[in-house]
Amino acid sequence: MIGWATAAPAVSAAFLGSFVEVVEAFTIVLAVGTVRGWRPALVGTAAGLVLLAVIVLALGPVLDRMPLQALQFVIGVLLLLFGLRWLRKAMLRSAGVIPLHDETAAYTVEAAALSPDPGRAGEHLDWIAALVAFKAIVLEGLEVVFIVIAVGAGRGLLVPAGLGALAACCLVLAVGLCVHKPLSRVPENNLKYGVGVMLSAFGVFWTGEGLGVDWPGHDLAVPLFAAAFLLVGVATTRLVHPAGARRAAP
């Protein structure tokens, strides 16, 4: 039986990480649908989802065959690379060194690049537009797949983590269908900061387990690691670049 102390960090990391990625994919699909029509947008989206499903189905048996300790080590190292990269970027955004991600600006750029092509309107499918939607779904979806596998595979939490990601997809779609514009009010950098912190904490935990470390408190060590990463991240940003940190604190 999986306890809440074990499942909650994995589910919330999968939910928040997927939420950010799905918002970014939604912006591009919305631009495709609005500018070039909903048929290519939906065909591209469906094809992208099929490819992601194939990747998940292909990876599943490989993961099942790996020894648990080796799996924990490999996933832990990948999580450290992935999570610390997110956390570093979020720290640089908080410090004002790199600009915050703006969904409205991303939508405008994508829509301008997809300017309507009246010659293509009609019964033929607009393959270029479909390809743009497909690419967005595959590239953003790859990160969702990795997050779900990484936080779920080491402890038999793939289903709860997958449900967390699915809930994020449903929430973004529901809100997106209601507002019908880019979800620019989502505090993406704060979410990325939080996800970077949690994935880094999972990375230390799994890598340590893969090296034979028996963490004190077992699963409860993950929130403690997350607190350490958050504290160090915020303190570093404020100490090194106090003006930027005040402008865009996480």
Added chain:
Amino acid sequence: MRLLALVFAEFVGMFIDDEFLAVALLAVVGFAAVLAFFVHAPAFLVGVALLAGCLIVLVASAVKGIRRG
């Protein structure tokens, strides 16, 4: 083919963005592995080295990025 190359580049880019961060992180993991498997250090010490190393690498990489930016 171009799409496959793009997907592959994106996959690698998911893990490696700042070369210093990636190399330093792998060095920390390698150091912890040496402690665990060759020095046979106590497991708790391996864990402390891993966590502290990751925090130090994060700070160094972020400070480098902030000062450069």
